[in-house]
Amino acid sequence: MVPEFDGLTSFRKSGMQRLRDAEHMLNPPTIDTQEQGASARHMRGAMYLCGYGVECLLKAYLITQHPPSQRLSEVLGELRKTDPNVRDICGEAGHDLRYLLVLTKLEGQMNKEREGQMNRYAKWRSSWRYDPKPAREDDAKEMVQAARALVNWIISLI
């Protein structure tokens, strides 16, 4: 079954949108502003959403590296022709950013600055949506900034 949002354009557009969502969540809250911990209320959400920004762009980049494919499921089929053990990047493995990094081969193009940004970012997990622990404000801001730099870099390569 083909995933609902599987195409190059969807990944490129939604990646930018999720990153903007994350950046917006770094702003001071407008509801219950006097509540204890209000300033850090959305930090986990910001970190969670910015992860999808980079994930989507990595997937978009991967598609562009396998012309004439326009969908991730097509790329997966191509990759499995040469290596049947390639994990299902249209499923759970598609949230494994370190795995996507290997598949895209972008690791081979990263300088020290990019590696630093990736290190700020590489702890991201899709399961953070279930994490009730508030995130540190400084960590969240750094991670979203790193995600912005990475997204801009990947976009420039597409």
Add this chain to the structure above:
Amino acid sequence: MLTGTRSRHTEPWNPKKINMPDITFNYDQEAERVVNALRTEFPTDTIDTTEGYNGRVHLKVVSRRFNGWNEAQKQAFIGELLRDKLGPNAQAVSLALVYGTDEL
């Protein structure tokens, strides 16, 4: 000294790609070197590696020492430690994930 060798350029030229040297590393050798170097600093903590692109090392360190540190502090510490212990061979480590036990 770096032990990596340059891989052959097999892909069509893409003008949008940054022309960075695409080095291939011997993962087993580099991972062992990294773990041995860090083991003196973290004798009882978790040090784990997985293979990245072209033999690069993805490093994971879990230690109580990092409890309460922010990410910038953890990254600065591990980056300096790797450079100090490995010199130019630190280049083989492309990702370093540093966890306090308070994150588990």
